[in-house]
Amino acid sequence: MTDMAAFIAGLPKAEIHVHHVGSASPRIVAQLAARHPDGKVPVDPEELADYFTFRDFAHFIEVYLSVVDLIRTPEDVRLLTYEIARDMAEQRIGYAEMTVTPFSSVRRGIDPVEFMAAIEDARTSAESEFGTVLRWCFDIPGEAGLPAADSTLELATRYRPDGLVSFGLGGPEIGVPRPQFKPYFDRAIAEGLRSVPHAGESTGPETIWDALVDLRAERIGHGTSAITDPKLLEHLAEHRIPLEVCPTSNIATRVVTTMEEHPLRTMVEAGVPVTINSDDPPMFGTDLNTEYLIAARLLDLDTDGVAGLAKNAVDASFAESTTKTELSSRIDDYARQWRDQEESPAQRAH
Numbered sequence: 001m002t003d004m005a006a007f008i009a010g011l012p013k014a015e016i017h018v019h020h021v022g023s024a025s026p027r028i029v030a031q032l033a034a035r036h037p038d039g040k041v042p043v044d045p046e047e048l049a050d051y052f053t054f055r056d057f058a059h060f061i062e063v064y065l066s067v068v069d070l071i072r073t074p075e076d077v078r079l080l081t082y083e084i085a086r087d088m089a090e091q092r093i094g095y096a097e098m099t100v101t102p103f104s105s106v107r108r109g110i111d112p113v114e115f116m117a118a119i120e121d122a123r124t125s126a127e128s129e130f131g132t133v134l135r136w137c138f139d140i141p142g143e144a145g146l147p148a149a150d151s152t153l154e155l156a157t158r159y160r161p162d163g164l165v166s167f168g169l170g171g172p173e174i175g176v177p178r179p180q181f182k183p184y185f186d187r188a189i190a191e192g193l194r195s196v197p198h199a200g201e202s203t204g205p206e207t208i209w210d211a212l213v214d215l216r217a218e219r220i221g222h223g224t225s226a227i228t229d230p231k232l233l234e235h236l237a238e239h240r241i242p243l244e245v246c247p248t249s250n251i252a253t254r255v256v257t258t259m260e261e262h263p264l265r266t267m268v269e270a271g272v273p274v275t276i277n278s279d280d281p282p283m284f285g286t287d288l289n290t291e292y293l294i295a296a297r298l299l300d301l302d303t304d305g306v307a308g309l310a311k312n313a314v315d316a317s318f319a320e321s322t323t324k325t326e327l328s329s330r331i332d333d334y335a336r337q338w339r340d341q342e343e344s345p346a347q348r349a350h
C-alpha cells in the first residue's frame with residue numbers, strides 16, 4: 001500500500017452518492033443468495049467472485065438485476081442495508097446518504113410499512129454498532145416514468161422514515177426529460193426534502209440546467225457534462241452547488257473514455273465544489289477509498305488536499321450540524337496527526 005492509499009484508508013469520510021442495491025458486495029450477495037438458492041446468482045464463493053468481476057456496462061446491469069431479484073422480503077432489505085453499513089464502516093465512512101429506490105421493492109410486493117421498518121432498523125443498528133450514520137435519498141427510477149414518480153412521492157411522504165433527507169431521480173437521462181418531474185419535486189421540497197437529481201451524466205448541460213431550474217436541485221448527481229458549458233460552471237461555482245463525482249462509474253458507463261480525460265480537474269479549476277463518491281461500488285469493481293486515490297492522482301493532491309475533498313463531502317451533505325462538525329474535526333485531527341508523524345525525525349529515520 002502506498003502512503004497515500006494508507007492515508008485514505010484511515011481517513012474519516014462521508015459518501016453522498018451511493019446506491020442501495022448497487023452497494024451489495026459479493027459477501028452480502030452470498031448471504032442473500034443463500035437465503036434464496038433458486039436465484040440466478042452463484043452460491044459458491046469462487047464462482048460468485050468471478051460473476052462479480054466487472055466486465056462492461058451490460059454485465060453490470062445483469063448483475064444488478066440479479067441482485068434485485070434476491071431482495072424479496074423485509075428481512076432481505078434489512079440484511080442488505082445493515083451489511084452495507086458494515087462495509088462502509090470498514091472504509092472509515094462515518095456518514096452516508098444512500099440512494100434507495102423503494103418503488104422497486106414495493107412493486108415486487110414488499111409492504112411499504114415493513115420496507116421502511118427494515119431500513120430504519122438497519123440504520124439505527126448500524127449507527128450504534130458500527131458508528132456509521134446513514135441517511136436516505138428516495139429516488140424516482142426515471143425509466144419507469146410518472147407512475148414511479150407518483151409512487152415514490154407517496155412512499156416518501158406518507159410512509160416517511162426518520163432517516164429520509166432527500167428526493168432524487170435516477171435511471172437513464174436520454175428520453176426521460178427532467179422537467180416532467182417538477183410537480184413531484186415541488187411537493188417533496190414542500191415536505192422538507194432536499195432535491196438531488198442525477199443530471200448531465202449521459203446527456204448535455206441542458207439537463208443540468210433543467211435540474212437546477214425545474215427540480216431546484218441543491219446538488220447534482222454526476223453533472224459530468226457541465227464542463228462543456230462555461231456559464232453553467234460559473235453558475236455552479238457562484239451558487240456553491242456541489243457535483244457528486246463518481247470517477248470509476250463514469251468510465252464504466254462510458255460517459256468518460258479514459259481516466260486521464262476525466263473532467264474532475266476542470267470542475268475544480270472552475271471553482272465548483274466537488275465531492276468524490278462511488279455510485280455502485282462493488283458492481284463497478286471499486287470502493288470509496290479507490291475513488292479518493294484516483295481523485296488524488298487526477299488533482300495532484302497531497303494528504304491535506306485529500307482531507308479537503310473529504311471535508312467537501314461533509315459540507316455538501318444534509319447531515320445535522322452536530323454530525324458535520326464532529327466529522328469535520330475528526331478529518332482535521334487525522335490529517336494533522338498524519339502530518340506530525342511524517343515530520344517527526346524518528347519517522348524520517350526509518
Ligand SMILES: [Zn+2]
Nearest residue numbers: 019198221279
Ligand atoms: Zn448514481
